Amino acid sequence: MIFAALPQAAGAKTICTIVLDAGSSDVLHEKGECDRRATPASTFKVALALIGFDAGYLKDAQSPVLPFKEGYVDWAGKEWRQDTTPARWMRYSVVWYSQQIAKALGAQRISGDLQKIGFGNADISGDKGYNNGLERAWIASSLEISPREQVVYLSRMLRYELPVSAEAVDLTKSIVQIDQGQGGWTVHGKTGLAFPRNADRSFNRSRGFGWYVGWAEKGGRQVVFARLIQDEKRQKTTPSTRAKASLLKDLDGLTR
Known part of the structure; x- marks a missing residue:
């Protein structure tokens, strides 16, 4: 199988890979614990x-263009320390804009x-006792979603079945x-990266x-996908980078 050759195979586990036909929601490929919920991290930005x-x-x-201010999280360095638009927010995964x-x-x-x-458990409460839901509920905190829930809501989005405006879907x-x-x-x-908390x-x-x-999309076909991995030891590259690279490599084979 494809997974034996994935870059993250040593020291990481693929929790789930799932691919659906966007129109019919038929499952084209499913492997792993696809009902297991985990932090959405920056995949939450789509929702x-x-x-x-x-x-x-x-x-x-x-628009809106929001200015970076001192005190905002700037984990990604200079790309986060500047005025940000919705397009730039998504491209550089700017947490403070979220x-x-x-x-x-x-x-x-x-x-x-x-x-x-x-979208998963829809829990925006954040870390228990810290009143920080609007700052980090989606980052290794209260909000969780499974890979299956990811592809189901995305396929509904593409079919304009969600209770939001068509314009909101198109702009997203x-x-x-x-x-x-x-x-x-x-x-x-969209990638997502988060580290669980120690005690x-x-x-x-x-x-x-x-x-x-x-x-x-390819040749009139449209599919929806989710891949979730978790490291088992610290790696030189981030698990989100490896999840994306491996999915882009594998996708054609997963849709046959």
Whole structure:
């Protein structure tokens, strides 16, 4: 099988790979624990974009422009320390921009909309006792989603079946990054990276979760996919980078 040759095979586990036909929702490939929920990490940005555009807080790919301010998280360095648009937010996975959207919309709106679209447990409460849901619920905290739930809501999005406006769907689709997969597939996807917490609340960097979710098109076909891996020891590259690279490599074979 393909998985024996994956770059993350040594020191990492593929929790699930699942591919659906976007139109019929027929399962084309499924391997692993695809009902196992985990932190969505930055894959949450796709759902948050849908909610933000539907609410009117996000206007289009280039607005609103929000300025970086001292005190905002800047884990990714200079790419996060500058004015950011929705398109730039998605491209560079800017966490503080997500936090500003979340604070503008509020926990009640976000949780309610996540329930409506079927995004995992829709729990925006954050770390128990820390009142930080609008800052990190989706980053190794209260919000969790399974790979199967990822592909189901994404396939519904592509069919315009979610309870959000068609314009919100189109605008969300317009800012998701495009890559080329092997076999001629045009792939629209979002990575996600998060490290679970140790007992002292430090990050366990040897057990990182890596997601790659999205949809792909080729010759009139459209499929939806999710791959979730978890490291078993610390690696030189992030699990999200490896999840994406391996999925782009494998996708053509998974759709046959």
